[in-house]
Amino acid sequence: MVDHLSVQLKALRLKNPVMTASGTFGYGEEYLDFMDVSRIGGIIVKGTTIRPREGNDYPRMAETASGMLNAVGLQNKGVHYFVKHLYPRICDFNTNVLVNVSGSTVDDYVQAAEIIQELDKIPGIELNVSCPNVKEGGMAFGVSPRALSLVVKEVRAVYKKHLMLKLSPNVTDITELAKIAEDLIREMNWDRNVKQQSRQQTLFPLLDGAMQEVFDLFAEGRDYDTSELYELLRQKRDCDMGYLLSILLQLELYCLIRALPGNKYRLY
Amino acid sequence: LRIQLLTMSSITNKQVLDFILYEKEEWANSALMKFKTTEVLPEIFPGQFVQVKIENSPDTYLRRPLSVNFTDRENSCLWLLVQKIGPGTCKLAGLALNSKVNMILPLGKSFTLPEPAKDSFQQQIMLIGGGIGTAPLLFLGKSLHERSYSPVFLLGGRSAADILQIDQFRLYGKVYVTTQDGSMGERGLVTEHSILKDMQPDKMYCCGPKPMMQAVASLARAKNCWCEVSLENLMACGFGACLCCVEKTTQGHVCTCTEGPVFNINQLLW
Numbered sequence: 028m029v030d031h032l033s034v035q036l037k038a039l040r041l042k043n044p045v046m047t048a049s050g051t052f053g054y055g056e057e058y059l060d061f062m063d064v065s066r067i068g069g070i071i072v073k074g075t076t077i078r079p080r081e082g083n084d085y086p087r088m089a090e091t092a093s094g095m096l097n098a099v100g101l102q103n104k105g106v107h108y109f110v111k112h113l114y115p116r117i118c119d120f121n122t123n124v125l126v127n128v129s130g131s132t133v134d135d136y137v138q139a140a141e142i143i144q145e146l147d148k149i150p151g152i153e154l155n156v157s158c159p160n161v162k163e164g165g166m167a168f169g170v171s172p173r174a175l176s177l178v179v180k181e182v183r184a185v186y187k188k189h190l191m192l193k194l195s196p197n198v199t200d201i202t203e204l205a206k207i208a209e210d211l212i213r214e215m216n217w218d219r220n221v222k223q224q225s226r227q228q229t230l231f232p233l234l235d236g237a238m239q240e241v242f243d244l245f246a247e248g249r250d251y252d253t254s255e256l257y258e259l260l261r262q263k264r265d266c267d268m269g270y271l272l273s274i275l276l277q278l279e280l281y282c283l284i285r286a287l288p289g290n291k292y293r294l295y
Numbered sequence: 296l297r298i299q300l301l302t303m304s305s306i307t308n309k310q311v312l313d314f315i316l317y318e319k320e321e322w323a324n325s326a327l328m329k330f331k332t333t334e335v336l337p338e339i340f341p342g343q344f345v346q347v348k349i350e351n352s353p354d355t356y357l358r359r360p361l362s363v364n365f366t367d368r369e370n371s372c373l374w375l376l377v378q379k380i381g382p383g384t385c386k387l388a389g390l391a392l393n394s395k396v397n398m399i400l401p402l403g404k405s406f407t408l409p410e411p412a413k414d415s416f417q418q419q420i421m422l423i424g425g426g427i428g429t430a431p432l433l434f435l436g437k438s439l440h441e442r443s444y445s446p447v448f449l450l451g452g453r454s455a456a457d458i459l460q461i462d463q464f465r466l467y468g469k470v471y472v473t474t475q476d477g478s479m480g481e482r483g484l485v486t487e488h489s490i491l492k493d494m495q496p497d498k499m500y501c502c503g504p505k506p507m508m509q510a511v512a513s514l515a516r517a518k519n520c521w522c523e524v525s526l527e528n529l530m531a532c533g534f535g536a537c538l539c540c541v542e543k544t545t546q547g548h549v550c551t552c553t554e555g556p557v558f559n560i561n562q563l564l565w
């Protein structure tokens with residue numbers, strides 16, 4: 028079953044296509060009382076910067092009926108703290124632990140990437156290019172083709188493991204920037220995985236339209252267990268098992284966050 | 296991996312448990328809800344809180360953090376005092392008896408309990424609560440009483456209707472009351488009560504609206520008195536993953552859910 032779900036992203040192998048978006052899942056250790064993190068394909072830990080950051084002032088969060096919006100402002104204790112205190116606690120998780128790297132200058136990204144590269148059990152990093160570029164008047168790296176190219180080139184020059192991008196959604200045409208990044212990757216024979224950040228709404232990244240069918244099933248308002256739900260989905264949608272299971276895994280994360288007991292699902 | 300997971304779990308020791316509502320006392324703006332679980336209730340200390348899942352409230356996405364009002368571990372009972380503020384807390388307070396409620400617990404750091412009192416020397420301890428902020432103070436009062444202290448409770452509210460559980464408080468110590476409309480006890484704010492002029496407590500514990508806690512913190516500083524307050528910052532996860540409930544402290548931004556909700560006033564910037 029695991030083989031059906033596995034995904035190969037260049038050198039990075041995920042046991043299934045479920046990863047937690049950066050900022051939604053802390054460093055993973057916060058959830059150990061509730062779940063076995065080895066069940067998911069990977070964890071992208073909180074945004075990490077070369078120096079500690081205090082983040083935005085409180086309040087930072089607004090609840091909505093379908094999730095929550097937050098503006099934490101990249102609060103973190105810096106990459107050196109990560110290496111010394113957090114990495115030893117999470118490096119033996121039986122899943123991919125990737126670090127989301129942020130910065131205010133290209134040098135910030137490069138230095139953090141170099142330090143993280145030395146960590147054997149971190150197979151890759153994700154560049155958060157939505158950060159303001161202090162040398163360009165605070166405009167985010169990810170909204171300027173020039174700044175985006177520069178940061179990707181400079182980081183790739185020093186970072187040899189799996190590199191992926193979390194693009195900024197605050198652009199007129201995200202495909203233009205995605206293409207720039209992809210071309211750079213192709214030219215320099217880099218990993219091709221370019222991850223698009225579609226929304227900053229956190230906690231639970233829903234899958235595509237298939238999720239609607241799950242929601243429809245729940246409209247009846249009763250509990251389902253995993254096998255029952257799987258069977259219902261299979262009947263409704265003629266697609267492969269891996270795909271269905273990935274929906275179930277996402278759903279399980281959702282339920283975990285709503286902390287439904289055991290293996291029962293219900294949508295409200 | 297399994298061994299490591301278990302070890303880390305035992306350190307953090309959060310549990311997700313189902314409870315049944317077996318008794319409820321309801322007032323206009325609040326409800327005392329008594330829950331029971333069939334599981335073994337984990338050890339909970341006064342000041343710690345639970346994250347309560349609100350069922351059938353479409354607008355309530357996040358769990359609601361509520362401080363523990365009382366526990367009876369022998370019978371796996373836990374009490375919550377719920378103020379009806381928004382759709383979530385109204386839905387919770389309106390639950391019928393025998394309803395099932397899911398909670399994550401225990402969360403946060405508790406009040407610092409003093410060593411059990413010796414006969415020859417007893418510290419004067421004052422517990423100051425405002426409105427629904429009195430909720431954790433009953434549990435704290437019970438714990439102090441078990442340690443042979445006779446705490447003084449100073450409870451404040453807008454009117455007599457806000458002063459809840461006064462008989463239970465009286466089991467553990469002397470109770471003083473202030474109400475803003477004068478319908479019970481002295482008229483005015485808790486920080487204006489006459490007892491504060493005469494008393495020089497060794498320790499003060501406080502929970503209530505932020506302006507009240509700030510006033511109590513100023514008072515404690517003026518009296519050079521050790522003081523802990525329990526903050527009520529808006530929370531999302533409740534266990535340190537989302538970094539939404541931060542308070543600015545002498546150590547920078549820290550999560551109220553994991554480093555608090557109880558803070559010594561010396562840690563705070565107000």
